[in-house]
Each structure stands twice: as C-alpha cells, then as structure tokens.
Amino acid sequence: MSEEHAKIAVIGLGNAGLPLAAVIADSGITVTGVDINEERCRRINRGDNPIPEEAGLEELIKAHGGKRLVATPRFEDARRCQTFIVIVPVFVDSGNNPDFSIMKEALFSLGRILKKGDLVVLETTFPPGTTEGVAQNWLIESSGLAGIDFFLAYSPERIMTGYSISRLREFPKVIGGRDEESGMLAYQVYSKFICNLHLVSSARVAEMIKVMEGCYRDVNIALANELFKICRKLGVDFFEARENANHQFCQIHLPSTGVGGHCIPVYPWFLIKEMEKREHFGNCSLLRASREINDEMICYWAERIIQECLKINKPLSSIKICIKGITFRAGVKEFYHSRNLGLARLLMEKGLDTYVYDPLLSESDVRAKGLRYIDPKMADLLFDPFRLTFECPEK
Ligand SMILES: NC(=O)c1ccc[n+]([C@@H]2O[C@H](COP(=O)([O-])OP(=O)(O)OC[C@H]3O[C@@H](n4cnc5c(N)ncnc54)[C@H](O)[C@@H]3O)[C@@H](O)[C@H]2O)c1
Structure with a gap:
C-alpha cells in the first residue's frame, strides 16, 4: 500500500x-x-x-x-x-x-x-x-x-x-x-x-454476507411471529415456551408488530428480485413468505386491539386508543418502513378513535405525520408496540 x-x-x-x-x-x-x-x-x-x-x-x-x-x-x-x-x-x-x-x-x-x-x-x-x-x-x-x-x-x-x-x-x-x-x-x-x-x-461474497444477515433476521422474526400467534390459539404462554426452548442450537426471536427500518425489510427483496430475474421463483419462497408474515403483523395487532376495546364498557367508536411509539425501533427517531406508524394509520382507516404518544416526538412531530397526539393518561386503551402490552389507564 x-x-x-x-x-x-x-x-x-x-x-x-x-x-x-x-x-x-x-x-x-x-x-x-x-x-x-x-x-x-x-x-x-x-x-x-x-x-x-x-x-x-x-x-x-x-x-x-x-x-x-x-x-x-x-x-x-x-x-x-x-x-x-x-x-x-x-x-x-x-x-x-x-x-x-x-x-x-x-x-x-x-x-x-x-x-x-x-x-x-x-x-x-x-x-x-x-x-x-x-x-x-x-x-x-x-x-x-x-x-x-x-x-x-x-x-x-x-x-x-x-x-x-x-x-x-x-x-x-x-x-x-x-x-x-x-x-x-x-x-x-x-x-x-x-x-x-x-x-x-471476493466483493460478491462480502455483499452476500450482509444480505444473508438481513434475511436471517427477517425469516426468524417471521417464525417468532407465527409461533406467537399459534401459541395464543393453543393457550400457551409464548414467552415462557420461548425462554425454555432457546439453547445453543435454538434461538427463537421475539415477536413484534413487523419489521421496519432501512435494512431488514429491504434486503430479502434484493435476493427475491435476483431470483425472479433468473425465473427461479421457488428459490425464494421462504424469503417472500417471511416478508408477507412480518408485513401482515399490523393487521393481527389491529384485530387484537379491537378485541381489547370490546372489553371496555363504551361504544367502540368512542374508545380513545393510544399507540405508544410510532418509530420503527424503540429509542431511534426513524420512521422508514415503520410498522408502528403503519399500525396507527391502519386503525385510523378502520374508523377507530386513534391517537399517538411517543417519548421521542413532540405534539407537532406527531401532527406532521397526519396523526393525533394524546397524553397517555387520557386514553382508554394503550398499546405499547415495543413490549406488545395493553394497558387501560385509571381515570
Ligand atoms: N444507518 C444504518 O444504521 C445502516 C446500517 C447498515 C448499513 N447501512 C447502509 O448505509 C447506507 C446509507 O445509509 P445511511 O443511514 O447513512 O443514509 P443517510 O440517509 O443517513 O445518509 C446518506 C447521506 O448521503 C448523502 N448523499 C446523498 N447523495 C449523495 C451524493 N451524490 N454525494 C454525496 N453524498 C450524498 C446525503 O446527503 C446523506 O447525508 C444504507 O443504504 C445501507 O446500505 C446503514
């Protein structure tokens, strides 16, 4: 050199x-x-x-x-x-x-x-x-x-x-x-x-290393999301099962509202599109299915939120729902492919009385995204998309 x-x-x-x-x-x-x-x-x-x-x-x-x-x-x-x-x-x-x-x-x-x-x-x-x-x-x-x-x-x-x-x-x-x-x-x-x-x-191997990592994460998050939904139907506590299932050769990831950011939801497409160009559609069916599973998680959570609303003694349309966090990841003020932002918008499209609180955002930041801000204490139902928890604040 x-x-x-x-x-x-x-x-x-x-x-x-x-x-x-x-x-x-x-x-x-x-x-x-x-x-x-x-x-x-x-x-x-x-x-x-x-x-x-x-x-x-x-x-x-x-x-x-x-x-x-x-x-x-x-x-x-x-x-x-x-x-x-x-x-x-x-x-x-x-x-x-x-x-x-x-x-x-x-x-x-x-x-x-x-x-x-x-x-x-x-x-x-x-x-x-x-x-x-x-x-x-x-x-x-x-x-x-x-x-x-x-x-x-x-x-x-x-x-x-x-x-x-x-x-x-x-x-x-x-x-x-x-x-x-x-x-x-x-x-x-x-x-x-x-x-x-x-x-x-080679450069090509170095390129593949990074894309592979993203695909691994996306597929494994999709697996966790699918197992999470199955556990609920079977009356099993996913988190207890996961804690005891994981060991050196088994690393079940955490479920989520989907996958956001510039990287993980994008990189599987690099390989899917390369295979499509070569007409090898079957070589990427797992990658494609994982993308779909993760993207559809906001529909699953919208349904769960509606089920929680139905437990509250008020007409559905007047229940103030607060999504506690709309960035794509906790602690990072970024929105690219944010499924939490997507979830808030989906609830609004469904005609639900939807609000947002995010510790990283001011009221005007929230309004700039076309959403409504609320003090969490004023909501009837809080959904924390990072912890996947529901809460009904005492009034
Ligand atoms: N941010 C991450 O966490 C992260 C992690 C891993 C990999 N990456 C990779 O890094 C890439 C870049 O991501 P980022 O987060 O830094 O993006 P970014 O949007 O934060 O920054 C891109 C910068 O490039 C500048 N720019 C745009 N066009 C230019 C040009 N013609 N000449 C000179 N500068 C120009 C922009 O002004 C901007 O400051 C991503 O596409 C990804 O592949 C990012």
Whole structure:
C-alpha cells in the first residue's frame, strides 16, 4: 500500500458514513468527507454533531470536525485522495426493486475525480454482484478509465444506529475485492482503522454476507411471529415456551408488530428480485413468505386491539386508543418502513378513535405525520408496540 492510499475520502456523511469517517479520523488519518448536504458539512466542520443519538460520536466530531475530518459538498476537494469509501443509500422502489439512483449519481460524481491507481470501496448494502457489475460500469463510464486502472472492493457497513462507534471498533468487519489485488489493498488500508477485519475471497461474497444477515433476521422474526400467534390459539404462554426452548442450537426471536427500518425489510427483496430475474421463483419462497408474515403483523395487532376495546364498557367508536411509539425501533427517531406508524394509520382507516404518544416526538412531530397526539393518561386503551402490552389507564 502506498502512503497515498492513506489519504481517504468518505462519500456520504449520513447515519452510516459519518460515524465511519469519525472513527477513521480518530485513528490519526486525515479524512475528507463529501456530502451534498451543505448544512451538514458546515455543522461537522464547526465540531457540531448532527446525530446526537449516536453514542460516542459527539466527542469525535468535537475533536476532529473541521480538523482531521473536513467535510465538503464538493467532490473536487477530494481529488487528492486515493482511497474513496462510498456509503450513500440504496432503497427499494414501490415494486421492491433496488433503486440505485442516489448511488449512481454519487459514483458518477466520484468518477469525474477518479485517477489511475485509486481505490474505491463501497459500503452500501447491495444485491450480490453489484460492485463488479453496475457500480464498476458507472465508475468506468464517468471516469473514462478502464476497470483495471483502479482498485475496487466492497465492505458492508454492519453498524446499528445508536451503537455505530462501538460496532465499528469491535464488531467483525468483512472486506472483499473485485480481484485479489483490490481485496489485498483494501484490507491493508482498512487495517489502519478497523481492528476486527476479515478478508473474504471476493466483493460478491462480502455483499452476500450482509444480505444473508438481513434475511436471517427477517425469516426468524417471521417464525417468532407465527409461533406467537399459534401459541395464543393453543393457550400457551409464548414467552415462557420461548425462554425454555432457546439453547445453543435454538434461538427463537421475539415477536413484534413487523419489521421496519432501512435494512431488514429491504434486503430479502434484493435476493427475491435476483431470483425472479433468473425465473427461479421457488428459490425464494421462504424469503417472500417471511416478508408477507412480518408485513401482515399490523393487521393481527389491529384485530387484537379491537378485541381489547370490546372489553371496555363504551361504544367502540368512542374508545380513545393510544399507540405508544410510532418509530420503527424503540429509542431511534426513524420512521422508514415503520410498522408502528403503519399500525396507527391502519386503525385510523378502520374508523377507530386513534391517537399517538411517543417519548421521542413532540405534539407537532406527531401532527406532521397526519396523526393525533394524546397524553397517555387520557386514553382508554394503550398499546405499547415495543413490549406488545395493553394497558387501560385509571381515570
Ligand atoms: N444507518 C444504518 O444504521 C445502516 C446500517 C447498515 C448499513 N447501512 C447502509 O448505509 C447506507 C446509507 O445509509 P445511511 O443511514 O447513512 O443514509 P443517510 O440517509 O443517513 O445518509 C446518506 C447521506 O448521503 C448523502 N448523499 C446523498 N447523495 C449523495 C451524493 N451524490 N454525494 C454525496 N453524498 C450524498 C446525503 O446527503 C446523506 O447525508 C444504507 O443504504 C445501507 O446500505 C446503514
């Protein structure tokens, strides 16, 4: 590895990119962070952390923002770097196909400053084959270079919002190259700031590792949800059964209102769509069924809420129902694919007198989502979607 490859740029300073850029800076390396959000760049350069819920980030931004970590909206400012780490989002569209538009734009901007001998490492979660496929093609097209002129690798981001710094410092991180040389170079560069690093045989394997993890979680949550519903029909306490069933080889997950966020509900679709393109529909029936089971959990909980309402001595339409939490996960102010938000909206569609209370949200935050806020004490029935519990506050 040349010393030059230690001049690193991180493209995308969002929830995933900023903690990574901060950890790299904290290891003593100078980082140029590129993000099209100018206000975010200004904040970072002032040492002002834009993600307060991220444990440990505050100190790092204060120490390195505008110093060892310089944020800029201009790709041109990163021209002298030789390693480019890209971490901008890939979503799925309304047909559940990957939407690469943000990534394509970022790679085209990067291509315009890419030089012979540079290393590009992609971290966004992709369908396996994306790095050596479309991503490489976009870099070639925009840079005018040949593929062999630059090194290309993939290392999935495995953080969790709120715990990103500790994850980057402790959790195993995998890295794989488009070819052996790229893999080796990327491994050497990353070794300077990631302790628990594992080189795998290819970018495609590294891509699959991250997607597999998401599928495992989705399928196992679907299994827990299904067993939970069966237990109720059979008069069995699911939680007691689970506690005693789990051991080294059996890890039943927890039931829920479904699966939200940018990751777990999205990644199974990457594989389902790849199999559909190849007309191997049968290879992904478990993944598809799990998606359906998890998505339909809000219908199950809406029914359970109605059953609880029927125990209250009041007409159904005048019972004030409060959903205690509409973020996709407890403690994280994010709504992407939030099933709890979906549940509140479903109850409203059913004509029920539905309200929301969320400790992370103000009354106007709740109203901005088209929902009504309530002090939980004023509700007739509270449903906590994180603990799956019902409560009737005493009046
Ligand atoms: N957030 C997580 O917990 C998490 C966990 C694991 C993996 N990931 C992966 O990271 C990816 C990014 O997620 P995120 O949470 O950081 O997204 P985010 O929306 O928080 O941040 C994306 C950032 O990219 C910037 N951006 C968009 N287009 C750009 C461009 N053309 N050039 C430069 N910057 C650009 C945006 O301004 C934004 O700051 C996800 O798609 C996922 O694959 C995220």
